[in-house]
Amino acid sequence: MKLERITxxxxxxxxxxxxxxxxxxxxxRVTVIHGVNGAGKTSLFLAINWCLYGEGAxxxxxxxxxxxxxxxxxxxxxxxxxxxxxxxxxxxxxVKRSRRGIRMMDGSVQIDSSDEFMMMRILWDGQAQLIKNxxxxxxxxxxxxxxxxxxxxxxxxxxxxxxxxxxxxKDAIYLIFKLETLDRARRHLETAASDYxxxxxxxxxxxxxxxxxxxxxxxxxxxxxxxxxxxxxxEIDAAxxxxxxxxxxxRGIQNIKxxxxxxxRVGQDLKQRRSxxxxxxxxxxxxxxxSYFTILQPAIDDALQRLEEKRERGExxxxxxxxFVQDLIAQMRCICGRxxxxxxxEHQHLLRLIDNTLPGSLxxxxxxxxATLRTFSERVGRQRNDLxxxxxxxxxxxxxxxxxxxxxxDIGRQLKDSPLEEVSSLELxxxxxxxxIDRYNIETGELTRDIEGLKEKIAHxxxxxxxxxxxERREKLLSIKFDLTQRAADAIKDxxxxxxxxxxxxxxxxxxxxxxLLIWKESHFRDVHISQDFDLEVIDRYGxxxxxxxxxxxxxxxxxxxxxxxxxxxxxxxPLVMDTPFGxxxxxxxNNITKYVPDMADQLVLLVTDEELRDQARAxxxxxxxxxxxxxxxxxxxxxxxVEVVRK
Amino acid sequence: MLREKLNxxxxxxxxxxxxxxxxxxxxxxxxxxxxxxxxxxxxxQIVSRLAxxxxxxxxxxxx
Numbered sequence: 287m288k289l290e291r292i293t294x295x296x297x298x299x300x301x302x303x304x305x306x307x308x309x310x311x312x313x314x315r316v317t318v319i320h321g322v323n324g325a326g327k328t329s330l331f332l333a334i335n336w337c338l339y340g341e342g343a344x345x346x347x348x349x350x351x352x353x354x355x356x357x358x359x360x361x362x363x364x365x366x367x368x369x370x371x372x373x374x375x376x377x378x379x380x381v382k383r384s385r386r387g388i389r390m391m392d393g394s395v396q397i398d399s400s401d402e403f404m405m406m407r408i409l410w411d412g413q414a415q416l417i418k419n420x421x422x423x424x425x426x427x428x429x430x431x432x433x434x435x436x437x438x439x440x441x442x443x444x445x446x447x448x449x450x451x452x453x454x455x456k457d458a459i460y461l462i463f464k465l466e467t468l469d470r471a472r473r474h475l476e477t478a479a480s481d482y483x484x485x486x487x488x489x490x491x492x493x494x495x496x497x498x499x500x501x502x503x504x505x506x507x508x509x510x511x512x513x514x515x516x517x518x519x520x521e522i523d524a525a526x527x528x529x530x531x532x533x534x535x536x537r538g539i540q541n542i543k544x545x546x547x548x549x550x551r552v553g554q555d556l557k558q559r560r561s562x563x564x565x566x567x568x569x570x571x572x573x574x575x576x577s578y579f580t581i582l583q584p585a586i587d588d589a590l591q592r593l594e595e596k597r598e599r600g601e602x603x604x605x606x607x608x609x610f611v612q613d614l615i616a617q618m619r620c621i622c623g624r625x626x627x628x629x630x631x632e633h634q635h636l637l638r639l640i641d642n643t644l645p646g647s648l649x650x651x652x653x654x655x656x657a658t659l660r661t662f663s664e665r666v667g668r669q670r671n672d673l674x675x676x677x678x679x680x681x682x683x684x685x686x687x688x689x690x691x692x693x694x695x696d697i698g699r700q701l702k703d704s705p706l707e708e709v710s711s712l713e714l715x716x717x718x719x720x721x722x723i724d725r726y727n728i729e730t731g732e733l734t735r736d737i738e739g740l741k742e743k744i745a746h747x748x749x750x751x752x753x754x755x756x757x758e759r760r761e762k763l764l765s766i767k768f769d770l771t772q773r774a775a776d777a778i779k780d781x782x783x784x785x786x787x788x789x790x791x792x793x794x795x796x797x798x799x800x801x802x803l804l805i806w807k808e809s810h811f812r813d814v815h816i817s818q819d820f821d822l823e824v825i826d827r828y829g830x831x832x833x834x835x836x837x838x839x840x841x842x843x844x845x846x847x848x849x850x851x852x853x854x855x856x857x858x859x860x861p862l863v864m865d866t867p868f869g870x871x872x873x874x875x876x877n878n879i880t881k882y883v884p885d886m887a888d889q890l891v892l893l894v895t896d897e898e899l900r901d902q903a904r905a906x907x908x909x910x911x912x913x914x915x916x917x918x919x920x921x922x923x924x925x926x927x928x929v930e931v932v933r934k
Numbered sequence: 935m936l937r938e939k940l941n942x943x944x945x946x947x948x949x950x951x952x953x954x955x956x957x958x959x960x961x962x963x964x965x966x967x968x969x970x971x972x973x974x975x976x977x978x979q980i981v982s983r984l985a986x987x988x989x990x991x992x993x994x995x996x997x
Contacts, residue, residue: 475977
């Protein structure tokens with residue numbers, strides 16, 4: 287991140303709009319902002335933080351310019367905002383955070399409930415594109431939890447060098463070098479892998495293979511049964527041909543041919559009767575299945591009887607429409623055409639009929655129900671008659687078939703007992719073939735039943751196989767997901783420690799290098815260590831840990847060395863914004879810092895008092911300053927203006 | 935850039951692993967300021983997408 291410009295509107299003592307540009311040249315990368323105590327350096331520092339992260343400003347009332355509130359009329363809106371332009375990775379961004387308030391009668395201000403925060407990416411053609419996830423984008427550029435290592439209060443900078451600061455040092459390294467990000471990624475990937483493993487365990491592994499085996503077996507069995515059924519059909523045909531041959535032969539034998547001819551006739555009759563019996567049985571089945579309503583017959587009869595009784599009592603119309611009776615009265619004419627007079631018995635009778643008839647719609651309903659019930663009753667009657675007739679015919683056919691069967695048996699017996707050996711032998715063979723046909727028919731029936739069962743089983747298996755294929759695909763995908771997440775988590779785990787140690791050692795070396803440049807007692811301090819527990823330590827010329835004995839200024843230099851070392855090693859493009867950095871430093875370290883730090887940061891913003899930056903320190907920075915500003919505080923209005931210092 | 939440096943740590947791993955780590959790190963970085971980010975679902979989406987690609991690749995190799 288490189289800051290380009292900040293614009294403040296009614297932010298604290300910055301009344302109206304105030305703007306300053308930041309230096310960002312490779313050579314002149316330092317922006318110096320001078321201000322006496324209370325002039326607004328910390329407010330400016332706060333404005334950068336608040337604009338990017340919206341934090342550190344709990345008392346909103348103090349953020350809005352008091353001058354702006356004072357000048358507003360009661361009920362008038364007061365707008366406060368900070369805009370920050372910056373570039374990162376070759377892209378330009380504009381961030382704006384604003385708050386609004388309404389000036390109340392008593393001079394206080396009622397603040398709107400939340401900030402408005404907006405982030406835009408400026409495209410190559412100058413068009414601004416709204417970023418939908420501004421917080422995520424800011425976190426990717428300069429996360430809020432590492433900002434304090436780049437935007438820091440000089441008076442608190444020595445925190446890292448305090449003896450109890452191991453955790454702060456560790457946190458800083460973890461956050462800046464994304465060790466925290468790596469660690470979180472590893473943990474989340476491990477959790478995901480564990481979830482996928484559980485899901486895999488619960489899935490029906492191997493089901494498809496078992497189903498395919500079942501399917502193969504069922505199809506094999508089906509093929510066998512179908513083959514056997516075809517063989518049985520062939521055997522039946524062969525047996526029938528043999529029987530025909532025998533019958534033919536018997537017809538040719540003079541003494542018994544009449545018996546064979548009789549058997550042929552009986553056979554024809556039997557065939558016909560059996561066919562007829564089949565038809566009759568079909569009819570009976572049909573009538574039985576379609577006459578379900580016959581069960582309503584008693585209820586229908588009862589309803590019709592009740593309607594008839596009511597009609598006889600005159601409670602419901604006797605199928606005479608009310609309109610018809612009214613027409614007769616209007617014409618003063620009987621149904622037979624004879625006229626009648628008013629008050630005559632005929633007239634009286636028609637009036638009584640009108641009185642007893644029901645209202646039109648109800649009358650229609652009653653008549654309609656009666657007609658429908660009668661239709662039902664007639665239909666039931668017809669069905670019952672049909673069924674009786676078919677049952678009777680069935681009984682007749684069964685008797686006829688029984689007689690014909692008996693006749694056939696009798697003929698067979700006569701032929702079998704024939705004194706002619708040839709005839710007897712042929713008849714015996716014929717009966718054996720008939721027995722074979724019966725046996726094959728029974729077998730065919732069993733095979734048909736088995737084949738139907740197998741076909742149903744195969745259809746069911748096909749459905750389950752289709753589902754199992756889908757499940758198998760899902761299982762494969764789940765297995766890959768588990769494999770990817772577990773291997774990724776392992777990869778991070780394997781790499782993490784080496785990377786963390788490498789970074790620690792590199793920061794340690796860089797911190798030592800910078801510390802030696804900045805410290806004024808370079809011969810007194812021999813080394814700087816960052817232990818495996820992230821304890822930042824300085825070793826003195828006696829080889830002893832010297833940190834507990836460091837002065838406030840020395841601690842500040844050690845902290846600054848550590849921060850700039852992290853910035854250098856991370857190679858992240860980020861500004862160093864230092865609020866009052868030299869307050870505790872004597873001239874020697876101050877000179878050293880101003881001499882070396884501009885080369886250690888991509889951009890340096892110094893918020894300083896006049897006292898902090900003078901003489902050699904000022905001379906050191908001279909060639910690196912791009913912009914210089916003076917914060918001019920007006921005691922009459924308590925407002926600050928930003929004035930650029932014109933440099934020669 | 936630190937991000938590139940992090941990605942370089944995993945160059946010896948399969949490309950799918952490298953992509954997965956890189957995308958999850960980007961996601962984690964976006965939520966780094968939250969103590970308990972709810973990113974189980976977005977991680978699953980990344981993993982599902984990469985796993986589907988892997989499965990397609992395996993199927994193509996079989997064909």
